[in-house]
Amino acid sequence: xxxxxxxxxxxxxxxxxxxxxxxxxxxxxxxxxxxxxxxxxxxxxxxxxxxxxxxxxxxxxxxxxxxxxxxxxxxxxxxxxxxxxxxxxxxxxxxxxxxxxxxxxxxxxxxxxxxxxxxxxxxxxxxxxxxxxxxxxxxxxxxxxxxxxxxxxxxxxxxxxxxxxxxxxxxxxxxxxxxxxxxxxxxxxxxxxxxxxxxxxxxxxxxxxxxxxxxxxxxxxxxxxxxxxxxxxxxxxxxxxxxxxxxxxxxxxxxxxxxxxxxxxxxxxxxxxxxxxxxxxxxxxxxxxxxxxxxxxxxxxxxxxxxxxxxxxxxxxxxxxxxxxxxxxxxxxxxxxxxxxxxxxxxxxxxxxxxxxxxxxxxxxxxxxxxxxxxx
Numbered sequence: 001x002x003x004x005x006x007x008x009x010x011x012x013x014x015x016x017x018x019x020x021x022x023x024x025x026x027x028x029x030x031x032x033x034x035x036x037x038x039x040x041x042x043x044x045x046x047x048x049x050x051x052x053x054x055x056x057x058x059x060x061x062x063x064x065x066x067x068x069x070x071x072x073x074x075x076x077x078x079x080x081x082x083x084x085x086x087x088x089x090x091x092x093x094x095x096x097x098x099x100x101x102x103x104x105x106x107x108x109x110x111x112x113x114x115x116x117x118x119x120x121x122x123x124x125x126x127x128x129x130x131x132x133x134x135x136x137x138x139x140x141x142x143x144x145x146x147x148x149x150x151x152x153x154x155x156x157x158x159x160x161x162x163x164x165x166x167x168x169x170x171x172x173x174x175x176x177x178x179x180x181x182x183x184x185x186x187x188x189x190x191x192x193x194x195x196x197x198x199x200x201x202x203x204x205x206x207x208x209x210x211x212x213x214x215x216x217x218x219x220x221x222x223x224x225x226x227x228x229x230x231x232x233x234x235x236x237x238x239x240x241x242x243x244x245x246x247x248x249x250x251x252x253x254x255x256x257x258x259x260x261x262x263x264x265x266x267x268x269x270x271x272x273x274x275x276x277x278x279x280x281x282x283x284x285x286x287x288x289x290x291x292x293x294x295x296x297x298x299x300x301x302x303x304x305x306x307x308x309x310x311x312x313x314x315x316x317x318x319x320x321x322x323x324x325x326x327x328x329x330x331x332x333x334x335x336x337x338x339x340x341x342x343x344x345x346x347x348x349x350x351x352x353x354x355x356x357x358x359x360x361x362x363x364x365x366x367x368x369x370x371x372x373x374x375x376x
Contacts, residue, residue: 003114004046004092004161006083009033009100010072012052017204023100024058025207028214032201034064035103040156043110046090049100050079077175081168088165095164096156097178101201104213105156112192113158121160122182122189126151127196153177154194163187219375221308223270225262230364237322237365240315240331240348241293241338246322250365253282257292259315259348259367263335264292266313266371267299271306293338300339308373310341317350318359318366324350 013022023033033049040047048068051059059069068086072079080097087095094117098105109125116123129152133145157178164178167185175181179189197213199206234249238257250256265275273279276295280287303310313335317324324331328348336343353360 001093002045002090003043003094003096004048004087004090005040005044005096005098005156006080006087007033007036007040007047007049007066007098007100008072008076008079008083009036009055010050010052010079011076011101013101013202015202016206020058021052021055022201024055024062027103027201027207028211031062031064032103033100034062036098036100036105037064037066039103039105039107040096040098040110043107043114044096046087046092048083048086050083050086075174076177077168077171077181080178084161084165084168087161092161094158095161096158098156099200102155102198103201104210105198106195109154109193109195109198110156113156116190116192117158117160120190121163121187122158122179123192124157124179124189125154125194125198126191127154127194128152151191152194153179154198154200157182157189159187219308220311221270221373223266223268223371223373225265225267225269225275225369225371226367227258227261227265228358228364228366229256229258229261230358231362238292239317239324239327239365241291241334242327242330244322244327253288254280254290254295255292258365259317259331259369260292260296260335262367262369263313263315263371264296264299266369267296267303267310267373270371270373271299271303271308273299273302296335296338303373307375310339310345311372311374312341312345312347313339313369313371314347315349315367315369317348318353318368319350320352320355320360320362324348 009023016022018025024031047066049066050070050072053071070082070086113123129147129150133147134141135143135145164182167181171181182189229250229252231248232251236243237246237250238255240259268275280295331348332343332346335346358364359366
């Protein structure tokens with residue numbers, strides 16, 4: 001069965017202030033809409049974004065991606081209908097409709113809606129009203145209002161696709177949200193637990209609150225790596241995947257890329273997953289002479305498997321020779337390609353040990369590395 005998500009992003013959001021509509025404003029380094037799209041990638045098959053007709057240039061500027069991008073209408077109803085029609089060819093059985101201005105929706109909230117749709121034609125997250133409610137006349141309290149059986153509605157609101165499409169096509173008057181459309185068409189909508197952090201950015205202050213929530217939820221890991229290889233016979237060394245001519249070679253079970261080994265161990269360390277020897281035992285002959293990018297690629301894939309992206313890497317080589325400076329650009333580019341991050345997030349530098357110790361005596365090369373991983 002196919003699940004489609006429609007993200008409604010055609011509004012102007014003027015109450016949030018700023019030079020751009022709120023869905024295009026930055027939230028801790030990423031546009032709000034980009035964070036909202038990312039929240040649904042793992043739990044949906046098709047993502048359709050409904051944009052204001054004037055926003056296609058900024059969409060392209062940010063380089064965001066979706067399976068379908070369509071123009072919205074003058075009302076929310078029209079925008080949702082446009083999204084429903086845009087995913088029709090994918091033949092979804094379920095559809096989620098979500099506000100672009102709710103970028104902090106959790107996987108758990110999304111899953112609760114999807115699970116409820118297994119037994120109900122509609123489902124939506126909501127929070128029970130816990131504050132006292134008043135009806136006012138101007139600024140004066142007119143009467144207390146019972147909060148019993150009252151909920152604060154959230155999105156994503158999920159539905160049987162065929163039924164909600166028919167309900168929207170038959171609708172003649174505006175609706176507050178899609179639950180109202182569904183209910184007026186006779187569909188039952190199940191309430192599932194919402195999330196206080198699933199806030200809708202409406203006012204300028206909401207950006208600060210959202211950034212604070214992201215900071216509280218952020219999982220940042222640091223790992224250190226250290227490796228040493230001695231010199232032996234050879235006419236080159238391999239450092240950060242780059243072959244550098246030299247009068248001697250580095251000795252090791254693999255290609256002895258001391259810098260890449262240190263970076264690999266830093267990534268493993270940040271994950272709490274041991275070191276290269278644990279994953280690629282030197283006692284196993286299949287790794288003899290192996291290119292070290294195999295080890296680093298494994299560490300990067302393991303980080304992704306655990307839900308982490310690599311933010312940056314800092315690698316220092318300790319040696320008298322060869323000189324690293326002339327090769328730094330190629331080394332950074334090589335590491336960036338292997339790790340799937342931009343080269344400006346990678347530092348490769350060198351220092352001598354002032355002729356002290358085994359590196360000072362040119363008996364080998366040491367490398368120290370630090371890797372920063374961030375939960376995505």
